[in-house]
Amino acid sequence: MKKLITCATLCSALMFVNCKKTTIPLPPTITIIPTPAVQLPADTASLNAIVTAKGGNTIAQETWSQLSGPNTATMANASSASTPISDLIAGTYVFKLQVTSSDGLSVSAEDTIVVKSSTVYxxxxxxxxxxxxxxxxxxxxxxxxxxxxxxxxxxxxxxxxxxxxxxxxxxxxxxxxxxxxxxxxxxxxxxxxxxxxxxxxxxxxxxxxxxxxxxxxxxxxxxxxxxxxxxxxxxxxxxxxxxxxxxxxxxxxxxxxxxxxxxxxxxxxxxxxxxxxxxxxxxxxxxxxxxxxxxxxxxxxxxxxxxxxxxx
Incomplete structure (x- = not known):
């Protein structure tokens, strides 16, 4: 004798399948610690950020790059969330930190540094x-x-x-x-x-x-x-x-x-x-x-x- 599958039973099974939990990928987060203005003749500063992985992932890569500025600054370690920079001259610099997690998700954030001219006597x-x-x-x-x-x-x-x-x-x-x-x-x-x-x-x-x-x-x-x-x-x-x-x-x-x-x-x-x-x-x-x-x-x-x- 064949078992009849009722509509109620079929709907219940479909609902169970549709209610399975889905994991949404979460990108890492970046918190930039603003760099104070630099007063020449001092020509050094530090780029600093707090990077946090999400969704059980880890941080695969951190890279600072310079977007703009009056000259090319020197970064001691561009592949770290915190790095000293030097060779600054008067003007405004913009640096970007690009972060990629272990599941391939990337985010970026920027830091602006103002370098003030020194008063010459x-x-x-x-x-x-x-x-x-x-x-x-x-x-x-x-x-x-x-x-x-x-x-x-x-x-x-x-x-x-x-x-x-x-x-x-x-x-x-x-x-x-x-x-x-x-x-x-x-x-x-x-x-x-x-x-x-x-x-x-x-x-x-x-x-x-x-x-x-x-x-x-x-x-x-x-x-x-x-x-x-x-x-x-x-x-x-x-x-x-x-x-x-x-x-x-x-x-x-x-x-x-x-x-x-x-x-x-x-x-x-x-x-x-x-x-x-x-x-x-x-x-x-x-x-x-x-x-x-x-x-x-x-x-x-x-x-x-x-x-x-x-x-x-």
Missing amino acids: TLTLKPTDNPNEVDLWGTPQNTDFGTNPLSPEFDAEYWTVHGNPAIIRSLVSFDLSSIPTTASILTATLSLYSDTTPLNGNLIDANYGAGDSIVIRQVTSPWVATTVTWPTQPSVTDTNQVLLPATALPFLNLPSINVTGIVSNQVSTGTNYGFQLALQNEAGPYISRIFCSSRYSDSTRHPSLTITYSIK
């Missing part, structure tokens, strides 16, 4: 009658031939005094106390001008003799212009020294000597003992490079130091 120091300026005279044997803190000249020489060999060096310091130690020194330019009426050397030319190249060094210990002598002159360092080549010209102004390295160190360490001017080769005979000091009659030719800097 310019300080020009050109004192008259600078109390931190002196000529030192001595011999290769370290004998003192005298000092002159009131000289109208700022020079480097190898000459003779009463027939005896003499070396002349000069020291000068500028007041940098108005620059914060946290400042970033962008440029520092020392300006020296030839003495057109020299009182030393051959009394005619500011520059005289073969091999008259000069060197500017950072002074590394204290000194006082009115008491320093050749035997007690301060120490110097060759680090960041500036070598200025020899010249055949009798007069040569040097209005743009790059001393940024020296000044950066002076400011950051808070130990400013100034500069030393000397011949590169103090072996003579009869070599001179004579410049105007802060006591020279023409104030436009006084030594000057111009610094541009920004505050971190």
